Amino acid sequence: MAEHDITGRLQQSVREALREPPPGGLHIRGGNTRSGLLATRRGAGAATTLDTGGHSGVILYQPDELVLRARAGTSLAELDGLLADHAQQFAAEIPRPATGSTLGGAVACGWDGPARPYGMSLRDTVLGCSMVNGRGDLVSFGGQVMKNVAGYDLARMQVGALGTLGVLLDVSLRLAPRPEYSATRVLELPAADLPGWWQMAGLLRPLLRGTCYMEGRLYLRLSGRRAAVEKVLPTIGGEDGAFDWESLGNLRLPFFCAERLACVYLPPHTDFHADAGGALVEWEGARVWVRDGDHGALQRQARELGGFVRVLRGPAVEPGVNTGDWQRRIREAFDPAGLFNRATYETHFRCPERPPCR
Amino acid sequence: MSDRESWQAGHGAGIVAALRDAIGADRILTAREQVAPFECDALPVYCERPLAVVLARDEEDVVATARLCHAKGVPLVTRGAGTGLSAGARPYGRGILLVTAAMSRILSVSPASMTARAQPGVLNEQLSTAAAAHGLYYAPDPSSQIACSIGGNVAENAGGVHCLKYGVTVHNVLALRLVTIDGEVLEIGGDCLAQPGYDLLALAHGSEGCLGIITEVTVKLIPLPEQTRTLMADFSSVRAASDAVSAIVRAGVIPAALEMMDALAISATEEFCHAGYALDAAAILIIDLDGAPEEVAAELGLVQEVLGSSGATRVQLARDGEQRQRWWKGRKSAFPAIGRLSPDYYCIDGTVPRHRIGDVLEAIQAFSQRYDLRVANVFHAGDGNLHPIIMFNGREGDALDRVEQLAADILEYCIAVGGTITGEHGVGIEKFNQMAVQFSDAEIGQFLAIKQALDPKGLLNPDKLIPSLAHCQEYRALREGQVEGTNG
Known part of the structure; x- marks a missing residue:
């Protein structure tokens, strides 16, 4: 595995940018495999790119501790291989849209895979991180231990912050033993039957690790000790089947190839009907992917139901952040000069005084 | 002059009268004998007398108190049940102490979405009691769970015995209502499994009342395990018991709980509540395995094997619920038991x-x-979380x-x-x-x-x-x- 520690160079780049601010700020780029994941409006002035992909390698891996600390530019695929050698995996299911996807990009994006409702989210598994903040300081928060309440939890805050709070250097994550056995069950059913199935899913909870409804078929993934999974499978109905859960998590199923693509987050078991285009339902109805839909209408519908929309491709929507000006104040506390990922911040965090974007 | 300095110089005068007007005189305590019980939390070596204690009934009282303190520049400390062990709820000398203990209603329990909404003064254990009718419970269980409140649990990011498998408070809370110092009410998090914006839920957890005041908590409930089995293993050295903890995790098992007690803790507890611990052991481990019966059976076999090869001198499987409860009662009463050994x-x-x-x-x-x-020493060995008792x-x-x-x-x-x-x-x-x-x-x-x-x-x-x-x-x-x- 490539081992490159370019902490000094990254810190120096931030300090130089503080002395002589580039007109568009700094644009942080890791493996550059996720830039298509979130529609971002163009910012004013060209940003100078700060490449972190070269900052890579494992700093600490202790299988007995179920802890991995690795640099942000480390490839997730390489980490998978290392963990598999010890019958372990990340405690959260982390999407990797391409082979070059990095750990830092995953944390910055904060997306979760199909297993999210049944275990930990990526955010839940973060134990600590190091970063260069907007003052050019090298800072570490959290650590490598399971429980830690010293100081504010600024490590977990980096998850989903899209690199707007600093340059992530390394992350410590909680790991889990790889399940002994996994199996998929497939059922053909009309969408109208889904709410009943989500209620039933509660009974499968200790072993359920994913649900997906697409084109009239409901796929259920169960994982755990082999004896337990094999006992439950025949009680579900339907039949044994295969489903590419990895491609679902990595957004690489043919379904996701659409000109416009939005993701609707909803409270569990919401009765949600996507009118236009196709829909793919995950997380027992709590995440619905809609292709070629009307994003404005989706956002209105989601809001009425207590949810919100993230746009991957196509017209952007308001970020739906309703926590007053705390978002802005936090950004300024980390990055007073507004150096990092300016356009991303404007699109996904800044709100709500700004006029609607469409 | 800073706001706090100007307050100390007397500019905060009139705060008590203003609080009485806004909230009602019967909710504002100032008499020495009324204020005395609030001078410390469960770490009584640190005491301080506040100027006044506000007994909040609802979010409006909290907002009113925050606004007045903000306007007059008066320090504001929030206290839940007062069970904290780091003096986080010790009042600020001549500041205001806001007590949320009376905000103690469970607002809803939703079996469909497996959530419960509660005011901050609801006791930790009450959440599980209310959820039990639906076959659900709230996982984090601090030793003080019969007395500590959920608002304080969030403020401290409380853990407990069963956090190794199910996480601490931050992993089990979905949403909060939080009042800022200028009296704005923020809705943080929500019913969705992701949130837009920065993760303010993470920031609020463990912020110890330094960033805002929690007025409502939505927690995640999880199904009661179909089966729970409990093992107790005796060791002739603390080192061997410690090494067994790592060996269990190495074997690919995450127990629901994995606790350790040393000889001094064992003897104190045994004398206090006759839990059935081995008095000649240098250390014991108490291990809960839960889940589907086949899952539990497979893991029991693995853990028993690991304990045997790690030098345990005796491994017992609780034969019934009564014996399980007794072992756990001992563990949960270890602090008061040890407390009896010295002044x-x-x-x-x-x-x-x-x-x-x-x-x-x-x-x-x-x-x-x-x-x-x-x-x-009696502690959460599975998490590496030590609690030395001096x-x-x-x-x-x-x-x-x-x-x-x-x-x-x-x-x-x-x-x-x-x-x-x-x-x-x-x-x-x-x-x-x-x-x-x-x-x-x-x-x-x-x-x-x-x-x-x-x-x-x-x-x-x-x-x-x-x-x-x-x-x-x-x-x-x-x-x-x-x-x-x-x-x-």
């Missing part, structure tokens, strides 16, 4: 990597001899000084082996000094920037959790002197 006791809290538990326990033994103080007599002149020095040595040793000064009790006042050891000036500076951004006047729980840079430098210099003194 005073002081429980500290650090987390270390699991494979260093043995080293740390041996170091604690050596430190305790240096200060001539007895230390018992026994002392507060009436002996220098006893408290020695206790504080011993505690500092233990916590700083936890940092040295790659751990942290607090796993679940919080920093409060108690570990204020050690923050200077765990964090650099740049890191403390980042924490202070967050505090300054969200509470610019510094009124919420002042002088807790994050020390000033000057305080850090002073403490580091002091410790350097002490260490040189010890070495010389």
Whole structure:
């Protein structure tokens, strides 16, 4: 595995940018495999790119501790291989849209895979991180231990912050033993039957690790000790089947190839009907992917139901952040000069005084 | 002059009258005998008398109190049930103490979405009791769960016995209502499994009342396990028991609970409640395995094998619920049991990597001899979360000084082996000094920037959790002197 520690160079780049601010700020780029994941409006002035992909390698891996600390530019695929050698995996299911996807990009994006409702989210598994903040300081928060309440939890805050709070250097994550056995069950059913199935899913909870409804078929993934999974499978109905859960998590199923693509987050078991285009339902109805839909209408519908929309491709929507000006104040506390990922911040965090974007 | 200084110079006058007007005279306590019970939390070595105690009934009372304190520049400390162990709820001298204990209603339990909504004063255990009718429960279970409240659990990011598998408070809370110091109500998080914007839920957890006041909590409930089996293993050395903890995890098992007690804790507890522990063991492990019966059976086999090969002198499987309960009752009453052995006791809290538990326990033994103080250990071994309990007599002149020095040595040793000064009790006042050891000036500076951004006047729980840079430098210099003194 490539081992490159370019902490000094990254810190120096931030300090130089503080002395002589580039007109568009700094644009942080890791493996550059996720830039298509979130529609971002163009910012004013060209940003100078700060490449972190070269900052890579494992700093600490202790299988007995179920802890991995690795640099942000480390490839997730390489980490998978290392963990598999010890019958372990990340405690959260982390999407990797391409082979070059990095750990830092995953944390910055904060997306979760199909297993999210049944275990930990990526955010839940973060134990600590190091970063260069907007003052050019090298800072570490959290650590490598399971429980830690010293100081504010600024490590977990980096998850989903899209690199707007600093340059992530390394992350410590909680790991889990790889399940002994996994199996998929497939059922053909009309969408109208889904709410009943989500209620039933509660009974499968200790072993359920994913649900997906697409084109009239409901796929259920169960994982755990082999004896337990094999006992439950025949009680579900339907039949044994295969489903590419990895491609679902990595957004690489043919379904996701659409000109416009939005993701609707909803409270569990919401009765949600996507009118236009196709829909793919995950997380027992709590995440619905809609292709070629009307994003404005989706956002209105989601809001009425207590949810919100993230746009991957196509017209952007308001970020739906309703926590007053705390978002802005936090950004300024980390990055007073507004150096990092300016356009991303404007699109996904800044709100709500700004006029609607469409 | 800063806001707090101008308040101290008398500019905050009239706050009590204004609070009486806004909230009602019967909810504002100022008489010495009424205020006395609120002078400390469950760490009574730190006491302070507030100017007034506000007994909030609802969110409106909280908003009114925050607005008045903000307008008049008066420090505001929030207290839930007062069970905290780091003096996080100790009042600020002549400031306002806001008590949320009377906001104690469970607002809803939703079996369909497996959530419950509660006011901050609802006791931890009440959530599980209310959810039990639906076959659900709330996972984090601090030892004080019959007395501690959910608002305080969030403020401290409380842990407990079953956190190894199910996570601590931050993993089990979906949404909060939080009142800012200027009286704005923020809705943080929500029913969805993701949220737009920065993760304010993470920021609020463990913020110890320094950023806002929690007025409502939505928790995640999980199905009661179909089956739970409990093992107890005896060991002839603390080191062997510690190594067994790592071996269990290495075998690919995450027990629902994995607790350890040393000989002193065993004998105190056995005398107190006859739990059935082996008095001749140097350490015992108590292990819960839960889930589907086939899952539990498979893991029982694995764990029993690991315990056998790790040198356990005896491994017992609880034969029924009664024996299980008895073993756990012993574990949960260990603190009061140890409390009976000496006039005073002081429980500290650090987390270390699991494979260093043995080293740390041996170091604690050596430190305790240096200060001539007895230390018992009963803790969450699966998480590496230690709770050394120092026994002392507060009436002996220098006893408290020695206790504080011993505690500092233990916590700083936890940092040295790659751990942290607090796993679940919080920093409060108690570990204020050690923050200077765990964090650099740049890191403390980042924490202070967050505090300054969200509470610019510094009124919420002042002088807790994050020390000033000057305080850090002073403490580091002091410790350097002490260490040189010890070495010389």
